[in-house]
Amino acid sequence: xxxxxxxxxxxxxxxxxxxxxxxxxxxxxxxxxxxxxxxxxxxxxxxxxxxxxxxxxxxxxxxxxxxxxxxxxxxxxxxxxxxxxxxxxxxxxxxxxxxxxxxxxxxxxxxxxxxxxxxxxxxxxxxxxxxxxxxxxxxxxxxxxxxxxxxxxxxxxxxxxxxxxxxxxxxxxxxxxxxxxxxxxxxxxxxxxxxxxxxxxxxxxxxxxxxxxxxxxxxxxxxxxxxxxxxxxxxxxxxxxxxxxxxxxxxxxxxxxxxxxxxxxxxxxxxxxxxxxxxxxxxxxxxxxxxxxxxxxxxxxxxxxxxxxxxxxxxxxxxxxxxxxxxxxxxxxxxxxxxxxxxxxxxxxxxxxxxxxxxxxxxxxxxxxxxxxxxxxxxxxxxxxxxxxxxxxxxxxxxxxxxxxxxxxxxxxxxxxxxxxxxxxxxxxxxxxxxxxxxxxxxxxxxxxxxxxxxxxxxx
Numbered sequence: 001x002x003x004x005x006x007x008x009x010x011x012x013x014x015x016x017x018x019x020x021x022x023x024x025x026x027x028x029x030x031x032x033x034x035x036x037x038x039x040x041x042x043x044x045x046x047x048x049x050x051x052x053x054x055x056x057x058x059x060x061x062x063x064x065x066x067x068x069x070x071x072x073x074x075x076x077x078x079x080x081x082x083x084x085x086x087x088x089x090x091x092x093x094x095x096x097x098x099x100x101x102x103x104x105x106x107x108x109x110x111x112x113x114x115x116x117x118x119x120x121x122x123x124x125x126x127x128x129x130x131x132x133x134x135x136x137x138x139x140x141x142x143x144x145x146x147x148x149x150x151x152x153x154x155x156x157x158x159x160x161x162x163x164x165x166x167x168x169x170x171x172x173x174x175x176x177x178x179x180x181x182x183x184x185x186x187x188x189x190x191x192x193x194x195x196x197x198x199x200x201x202x203x204x205x206x207x208x209x210x211x212x213x214x215x216x217x218x219x220x221x222x223x224x225x226x227x228x229x230x231x232x233x234x235x236x237x238x239x240x241x242x243x244x245x246x247x248x249x250x251x252x253x254x255x256x257x258x259x260x261x262x263x264x265x266x267x268x269x270x271x272x273x274x275x276x277x278x279x280x281x282x283x284x285x286x287x288x289x290x291x292x293x294x295x296x297x298x299x300x301x302x303x304x305x306x307x308x309x310x311x312x313x314x315x316x317x318x319x320x321x322x323x324x325x326x327x328x329x330x331x332x333x334x335x336x337x338x339x340x341x342x343x344x345x346x347x348x349x350x351x352x353x354x355x356x357x358x359x360x361x362x363x364x365x366x367x368x369x370x371x372x373x374x375x376x377x378x379x380x381x382x383x384x385x386x387x388x389x390x391x392x393x394x395x396x397x398x399x400x401x402x403x404x405x406x407x408x409x410x411x412x413x414x415x416x417x418x419x420x421x422x423x424x425x426x427x428x429x430x431x432x433x434x435x436x437x438x439x440x441x442x443x444x445x446x447x448x449x450x451x452x453x454x455x456x457x458x459x460x
Contacts, residue, residue, distance in 0.1 A: 001116055002026045002043045006036030006062070007051040007078065012101070016049060019105045023112055033057040040066060045073060047115055052079035052086070060086075060093060067094045071342045071378035074115045078103060087428045091417045094344060097424075133325055139181035141174060142325045145315040151178070151307060158305055159185035164257050166242075166302040167280045169309030172359030176238065178309055179278040183236040188276055191235025196228050199244035206249050208265050217266025229262050233273040242302070243283035243294060250295045253277075257301045277302075312354040312361060319350065319361075326362050327377075330369035338369055344379045352386060411439040 003025045005016050013029045020027060028043055030036035033054060040048060048066055052059035059077060066075055077090050080101035087098040097111055136144040138152045158165060159182045167175045176195060183193045201209050208217075212227030228237055239245070245253065256262050257277060261270045279302045288294035312319070323341065331338040341349070345368070354360055368381040379387070415425045415436075426436045 001047065001119065002045040003028070003047045003049065003112075004036060004039045004043065004045040005029045005049040006031075006033065006054075007049070008032065008054045009051070012051070012078070012103070015103065015105075016108070019103075019108060020112060023109065023116075025112070033062050037062075037065060037069070040073070041069060044070070046119060047112070048073055048075045050075055050077050052077050052090075053081060060089065063090065063093055063095060067378070070374050070376070071344070071380075072339075072374065072376035074118075076108075076111060084428050084430050088414065091414075091428075094342075097418075130324070130328075132321055133328070136321060137325075139184055140177050141181065142321050143315060143318045144321060145310075145317045147310040147315050148318060151309065154307060155181050156185065158182065158307070160187060162186065162276060162305055164277045164279070164302055164304065166285075166306045167278055167309065168285075168306060169282065170311050170357055171282050172357035173309040173311055174358050175280040175282075175309055176240065178307055179236070179238045179280060182278060183276070186236070186276060188235050188274075192232050193236050193238070194228055194232040195238040195240060197240045199241040203246040203248070206246050207252070210249065211252065211262045211264055213265035214267045217264070221266065224264075227262075227264065229256060229273060229275055230264075230271065232275050234275070236276045236278060238278045238280060240280045241282070242279035243281040243285055243288055245294075247293070247295075250298050254295065254298045254301060257298075312357045316350075322358060322361055323349065323365060326365035327369065330366045334369055336369060336372070337375060338372065338377065339375045341368075341377045342379070345377050345382065348379050348382060348387070408439045411436060415440070 001024070003020070005013055005027065007013055007016075007029075008031050010031065013031065017027055017029065025047075026043070028039045028045070030039050033056075036048075036050075039045070050059060050062060050066070059079070063075055063077065066073055071094065074096040075094070076097045076099060077095050078099050078101055079086070082098075082100040090098050096115065099107065099111075132144065133142065136142060139155075141148070141152070143149065143152070155178065162182060165179075165182060167178050169175050179195070180193060183189060196209070198206075207213075208225060208227065210228045212225045212230055213221050215221060215224050239253075252262065256273075256275070260274060261272050263270055285294055285299050285303070289296045289299050312322075323346075327338060327340065330336075349361075349364070356363070364383060364386060365377075367383050368377040372378070372381040411425070411429060414428055415422060418424045418428070422433065422436060426433050429436065431439075
C-alpha cells in the first residue's frame with residue numbers, strides 16, 4: 001500500500017516514517033502542497049496523511065483537490081489546532097479521519113491497519129460481487145432477493161407452456177426483460193420477438209398496426225400491410241401498456257388469444273397463426289375492468305398466468321448487485337477501468353427513493369460512468385437532479401423535527417461519518433459518552449454498559 005505524507009514539519013515527516021516503518025508501506029513524503037499533489041498523482045497513493053495548516057495553503061482546499069483527483073483515497077488530516085468544527089467539516093468533505101498533533105502513534109498505526117484491512121475487504125467484496133453476478137444473473141436480469149428468485153423460478157416453469165401471460169409492475173422494473181426471458185426459454189425461441197407499445201398508436205390506426213390490412217381496405221391502402229401478429233407468427237408478441245388498448249381492439253385481441261386467428265382489415269378471411277402473447281402493464285387492470293375501460297373476459301384470459309415484477313424499493317438487497325452489473329456494462333462500453341463506488345456514492349444510492357426503479361438506476365450508473373475521471377465513482381459524478389431530490393427530501397423530512405430529534409439525527413450522522421467510532425463522535429460533538437448514549441438510545445444500544453462494550457471495539 002502506498003502512503004504519501006504532506007507536512008511542512010520535517011520532524012513530523014521523520015516521525016511518521018519511523019512509526020510506520022514496519023507496516024509494509026511504500027512511504028513518500030513532501031514538505032509542500034504542490035510536491036505532495038505531484039507525488040499522489042505519480043504514485044497513485046491509497047492513503048494520504050495531510051497537515052491541515054501549512055504556509056500558503058488551506059488544508060481543506062488541498063483535501064478537496066486530492067479527492068477530486070481520486071475520491072477513493074483515504075485522507076487522514078493532522079493538526080495542532082484541533083476543533084470540533086473543523087473536524088466535522090473535514091469529515092463532511094470526505095476525510096477518513098482527523099488526528100491531533102502530536103500524533104498519537106498507536107492510534108496512527110491502528111488507523112493504518114484499519115485502512116489496509118478495509119482495502120482487502122473491498123477487493124474481496126469486488127471478487128465476491130463478480131462471482132455473485134454470475135450466480136444470480138438470469139436472462140439479462142440480476143437478483144438474489146426472495147422476490148426475484150421466486151420470479152425467476154416462475155418464469156422457468158411457465159416459459160415452455162404459456163400461450164398468454166400478464167406481466168405487471170411499475171414503470172422501469174424490467175417487464176420487457178421478463179417477456180424476453182419467457183420467449184427465450186420457450187419452444188418459440190427461434191421465432192420473432194415483437195414488442196409493441198399499445199399507448200403509442202391512435203385508435204384509428206391500431207387495427208391496421210396489429211392485424212394488417214389488404215390492398216384497397218381504406219383510402220390510402222394502396223398495398224397489403226403485414227400487422228404485428230402476422231409478423232410475430234411462430235414467436236412472441238409483447239403488448240406493452242396493454243391497459244391503454246382502445247376498447248374496439250380488445251375484442252379482437254381476445255379472439256387471437258382464444259382461437260389463435262385474426263382477420264386483416266378489409267378481408268373476411270380468418271388467418272390462423274401460432275403466437276405467444278405477453279401483455280405488460282403498470283396499470284391496475286382490475287380497477288379498469290370495474291370502470292368499464294377494460295374487458296373482463298380479456299383480463300381473465302390474460303391473467304390466467306400473472307407475473308408481478310417488484311419495484312426496486314421492494315428488493316433493495318439487490319442494489320449492490322445491480323450497481324456492479326451496470327458498472328461492468330458501462331465500464332466496458334465507455335472503455336473506462338472503473339473499479340467501484342466510493343462510500344459516499346454508495347450511501348447516496350442506498351438512501352435514494354428510486355421512483356424510476358431499475359431503469360433509473362441504470363441511467364444513473366451510466367451517467368456516473370460517463371462523468372467520472374477517477375477509478376471510483378463519487379457522489380459528484382451522480383446526476384444533479386438526483387442529489388437535489390435527496391437534499392429536498394432530507395430538508396422536508398427534517399422540517400418539523402423537534403430540537404431533541406434534530407440533535408439525535410445529527411449525532412447519528414456524526415457516528416456514521418466516523419465509521420461507528422463513538423469515542424471520536426463524542427469528541428466531535430463536544431459531549432460525554434453518556435450524553436451520546438442518550439441521543440442514540442432508540443438505536444440498538446440497550447444500556448450504558450453495552451455502549452462501553454461497543455466503544456471498546458472502536459478504534460481510539
